[in-house]
Amino acid sequence: MSSEKKQHTVQTTGHAWDGDLQEFNNPLPNWWLWGFYATVVFAVIYWVLYPAFPIGNTYTKGAFNEITYTTADGKTKTSHWTTRALLMQEMQEARELQKPYLEKINKTGYEQIAGNKEQSSFAYSTAKVLFADNCAACHQAGGAGVIGMYPNLADDAWLWGGSYAQIEESIRKGRNGNMPGFKASLSAEQIDNVAEYVLGLSGIEVNKDKAAQGKAVFEGAGTCHVCHTKAGSGQFAMGSANLTDKVWTFANVPAAKTLAEKKTAVKEVVANGFGRHMPAWNGRLSDVEIKMLAFYVHQLSAGK
């Protein structure tokens, strides 16, 4: 019988209770036992090599060499082995690799950077990361902007100008755009007519008579021309939007389907006005970072 056979191969503690009640004494399988010893040995070696045990208010520092590294702001630090110190050391090495490139870019004019393939691709890819970290929260990925909130940086319409120098100034010093509201100084009809005229400026089909009356408001009681110019093309010096192109940065005309809806969007802006603030980055980003960002933003809109 197989059960009888088995009883002979199984060890017992050698004691019997109630006649035939015995306790097995199975040894642990060898593979399990050796596996267990191996984990103990592993742990002891690990404790010696790596930072591990608390001692008072410090701890064992492990057996690796100390790591010395320089932080981004130039401080030299020494630490026992940690993965964080390793990372800091790697980042230092990356910064040192970048350094000659950054120094070159710092000394080179925008046009020359654009003409040099190595420099332009370095500046572009470095600034792309800076843009994602510092700018995209407002201007969106790729500088697409949000109508009514943050201007699109990837089109060729500019509030403050799209030259390298103008873009650099926008980033360095920040910008404050201010469009006054006219609901106190213009009648509802005047606002209606001037909105008709403004929409006509950008090529939208409007009522000619109303637009003509609106033109009189634009250049007269509304004083719109003082900021937006008589032609309505805007001035970079004060960030007054160009009203003659098809690009809208605040009034959401593109989303409106009918003329009445488009007019409502413009009238809202003219009646209530609005102000927007672009923060200044001088001091928060380095000169060369600002330069690479200006280059990047210029590239975003280039050829469009």
Ligand code: HEC
């Ligand atoms: C807190 C939101 C915010 C952040 C962050 C921000 N901007 Fe702006 N930016 C604005 C606003 C709002 C304006 C429009 C200001 C105005 O009304 O004239 C603007 C305008 C600009 C302009 C001028 C656009 C034009 O048409 O002339 C440039 C260039 C620009 N930003 C670049 C950047 C860059 C590069 C960064 C990152 C370093 C950045 N911005 C970060 C909000 C922001």
Ligand code: HEC
């Ligand atoms: C004191 C200067 C000033 C005057 C006067 C002024 N504007 Fe503006 N306007 C601005 C500025 C600056 C902006 C852009 C602000 C920004 O983008 O932050 C603007 C923006 C606009 C916009 C939004 C354009 C868009 O792309 O969404 C419209 C529409 C507009 N103005 C119409 C008018 C009309 C109509 C009048 C006259 C009734 C007028 N403005 C008078 C300075 C002025």
